[in-house]
Structures are given as structure tokens and as C-alpha cells.
Amino acid sequence: MNAREAIITAARELFGAEGYTAVTIKDVASHAGYSPAMVMKVMGSKAELYAAATPTAPAGDGAAFTAEPLGFQLARRLVDRRERQESEPWAMALVRVHDAPDKAAAREEIREKYLGWLQEQLGAGPDGRAETLMAMLIGFGSGMRSLGLFAQEPADDLVQRYGSLLQQVIDG
Structure with a gap:
């Protein structure tokens, strides 16, 4: 290196x-x-x-999606990054905006990359699901990283519980 x-x-x-x-x-x-x-x-x-x-997109981990439903895949990615003590793009999204010299430009960049990526995953038009998922993923990632939430919960249990919440939004 x-x-x-x-x-x-x-x-x-x-x-x-x-x-x-x-x-x-x-x-x-x-x-x-x-x-x-x-x-x-x-x-x-x-x-x-x-x-x-700072990761610039939520898909930056290079992990391939599995046959598992999208909500569970998204939850698993966040939990796996926490377990590996890797940087969390969803948790860093807010920091990138708040610490940017041009907050409006940073906000637009984050919305474009993250929201655009979620919309691609959903394959749907602007029905609000991607924004809801984005808010949930930012909260989940930030809660685990900044507040140490779910620290004692087994990773697989956490993926199942939070993944089912994400999947409910995806399914409408």
C-alpha cells in the first residue's frame, strides 16, 4: 500500500x-x-x-446483490460494514453535507448519487419510496455508528428485523 x-x-x-x-x-x-x-x-x-x-455512493462496497430481497440486502450491507469496522456511506452522508464548504452543492450531490442509486435499485418512478428508504438507511447507519445502537444484537437478527422494515417500504 x-x-x-x-x-x-x-x-x-x-x-x-x-x-x-x-x-x-x-x-x-x-x-x-x-x-x-x-x-x-x-x-x-x-x-x-x-x-x-469519504465514500461517495452507497454501493461503493462492491458487494454483489444476492437473491435475498432488496430490503434485507441493504440492511445486511450496513451491518456487515459495521462488523468489519468500515466506513458507512449512509452515516457519512449528513456529515459530508454539514462539513462541505458549499452545502447546497454537497446536498445536491448526495441526493443525486444516493437517491438516484436507490431509484435504480427500485426500478420505479418518483413515488416517495426511495426517499423513505434513504431516510431509513441514514438513520440506521447513523444510529449504529454515532450512537452505538444495536451493539449487543446479533448481526443476523438485526438484518432480519431492520431488513423487514426496509422491505415493507420497498413493497409499498
Whole structure:
């Protein structure tokens, strides 16, 4: 892994766990095994580092969908990322908007990518289901990551319970 990849990986872990404002360049440098000067040389600024480390789309995990119903697949992806301690795009969506220099542009980008991706998965027109799912996924991801909700619940039980809620919205 080269320096840029190591720095981005460290930043992704820290930003995902602690949020943008709590993480410093020094924190990222220490976690990656480099000096703060090296982090700045490679990444340019904290904002550029954050942009590089933050997933830009919910499907960024590269996992193939299974025969399982979509609601359960979506829940499983969030729970699996939590179990692997990977960055959670749904939880980071709000942070990306709030920490962006141009909030309106960031809001539009997130809506376009995330909502567009959900609409593709649903294969339906704008009937409100994609927006409802997006709100549910943001809440689920943020609750698990920021508040530690469901920490003691077995992963499969959580996927079944939350997946059934998501599937109810999908099915209308």
C-alpha cells in the first residue's frame, strides 16, 4: 500500500468513527504512520483528505446483490460494514453535507448519487419510496455508528428485523 492509500485508509477509519471535526491531520498521520507534513503534502488539505476518504455512493462496497430481497440486502450491507469496522456511506452522508464548504452543492450531490442509486435499485418512478428508504438507511447507519445502537444484537437478527422494515417500504 502506498502512502496515499495508507493515509486515505487511516482517514476513512477515523472520520467514520469520530467525524470530521474531531479528527485532526495529526491524528490521521499518527494512525497512518506518517508525519503531518507528509499527509498535507500528499493530500493538500483536511477538506481534500476528507473528500478522498469519504465514500461517495452507497454501493461503493462492491458487494454483489444476492437473491435475498432488496430490503434485507441493504440492511445486511450496513451491518456487515459495521462488523468489519468500515466506513458507512449512509452515516457519512449528513456529515459530508454539514462539513462541505458549499452545502447546497454537497446536498445536491448526495441526493443525486444516493437517491438516484436507490431509484435504480427500485426500478420505479418518483413515488416517495426511495426517499423513505434513504431516510431509513441514514438513520440506521447513523444510529449504529454515532450512537452505538444495536451493539449487543446479533448481526443476523438485526438484518432480519431492520431488513423487514426496509422491505415493507420497498413493497409499498
